[in-house]
Amino acid sequence: MTPPADRPVVLEIQGLTKFFGGLRAVSDFGVTIRERELVGLIGPNGAGKTTVFNMITGIYVPSAGSIKFQGTELAEMAPHTITQIGIARTFQNIRLFPNLTVLDNVRIAYHPHAGYGMLDALTHGGKFTSLERELTEKAQDFLGVFRLQDRQGEIARNLPYGEQRRLEIARALAAEPKLLLLDEPAAGMNPAEVATLMDLIHFIRDRFSLTILLIEHQMRVVMGICEWMSVMDFGEVIARGTPQEIQANQRVIEAYLGRGAAALAQKLREKRTHAA
């Protein structure tokens, strides 16, 4: 396999800034992500992580800066176009289509690839029958990958929490992205569920040759699966590096625990090294 540094750049963000009124939610954010990397974006609450996601996916228009996806500038594109050129996401608080079946949730994500037009849809003629069957079978295959195929007729909101998360990831993948953005995929999960989720993320990355950027609060998850990560605090990037580097980074510990606690942690560590 080609070493990571030689692979083509998928996402390049430079100087990304967002103001909400007088509040600077994100300032001068930058990141470069290469193909098939699994990157984490961490930071305390309110650091601006989700705002970065919302700008990448076109929900917010950046106040300044550029977002380049495989060389295409995204800054003024409509959200649905951004999805269609290959970026899909999940949401922090799950956003399924709650009153539709599990199957239809996934089939909706296939819509841009459906291949038949309005006229075929209204008459059910022409290419409709064969393309609709093809689309349905593809969606069912996806549900199979996520072990949801027996749930296809279930109404989405009736699924247990863990399965809703899985369905949301399945739906995002059905949009056939090259870059997948996961917003706190482990939120509200118990340790066992978190472990399966970590396996799942690795698995989909390999199976669909994806590049993944994920926001996460649970250190166990990011440290366990991400190759490297960016740490944000108060809208700025304060550190960047591999899990080991980040764990030892003084500014990160300060951001998470506060200055006093960080100093305490430092002292404890020194004591331990002395004792050894």
Add this chain to the structure above:
Amino acid sequence: MMARKLDRNSILFFGGALVLFAVVQILISVGVLTDYYSNILRIGAVMAIVSLGLNLIYGFNGQFSLGQWGFYAIGAYAAADLTYRWSKLHTANGLTVLLMVVLFVGLALWGLGRLLSRVRGLDILSAFGLYLVAVFAAAYLGVRVGGMLAEPVTGLLNAMPPKLASQLVFFLAVLLAGVVAAEVAYLFGLPVLTLGSDYFGIATLGFTIIVKVLLDNSDTMFGFEEMKGARGMIGIPHETTWAWVFVFLLAVVVITRNLLHSSEGRAVVSVREDEIAAKAMGIDVARYKNLAFVIGSLFAGLAGALYAHINGFLHPDNFNFIRSFDPMIIIVFGGLGSVTGTVVAAFGWAILLEGVLRLFLPAGFETWRFVVYPLLLLIMMLLRPSGLLGAFELPFLKRILPPLKATTPAATDAKGGPA
């Protein structure tokens, strides 16, 4: 196997529809159903068509519209004017002019839409301004060209047997009325559908009021002498038979069903479910809001055109905004997002509330309508929020869950997949 099952449902549905049609037609022909009752049935079918349109917009797409009555009015007056000109003034100029206007405006909307889709960052109101200019130019051109075509087309229609010619004019008038309503809806929807659902509701209410005021002044402001403004239009031929309304209702039901059971329909419903998630899944939310609004308004236009030819009399008061709530009541009773329920509720509304009850209740009932209806609506929302029929749909109209393939290969090799 799936195909055969689908076929059986279709056969049952169309067979049942044919039997229903034949029974009612025979009862009307032999005189068991008097004019009064056949009138109620035709009104029921017309209301079913408007309500299906509204259900598409509100029930399936989630946009609260009170504007359907305005589109109904546009359809009614547009079609009535065409058939009036043919039957009373013996000219096809109404037909040719409207046909050309609709054609040119349609082309202008389509062409400008293609053009503007390439322009990035154009704000809604400037785009709307461009559309407005294009539409007026196209309409002017349409009037000119249509006027030139009037004489030869009149000659052509005169060469036909008169019965056939008037039926043809009527049929075309109804279709054109629908398309006119759809084009107005497209234009109106461009800026207004970007509003949130509540504000959209208020804007559409305003639309209905504007249409009513324009109709009140149709003779003085626009020079349509035959519409007679606030005095009411008379002399419209009575062309709407049970057969015509039935054919149109059946077509509307089948089109609605086909749309909903397709990827386009799922996109429409996804907008109701969660707009942000729909956008994130690559659905062009603005396009599908407009699509549902245009098709729903097309149905309203068709219904209005059919209504105009039942009594042969139109009055702007029939299109008062307060009556926008009639289709709203029907879809709440029938169930938001239920096709079968809407049709049943529309006939129930016509037969019970507008028909039978009037025979028994004292003369002052008219004025009590707007006390009785909201009360019924309130009771309904408390007791059966999902509509009278709940989740019931005829098998033909129901979403069929496709069977799983015998082997799902992907499921077996998901080693890293979750247990």
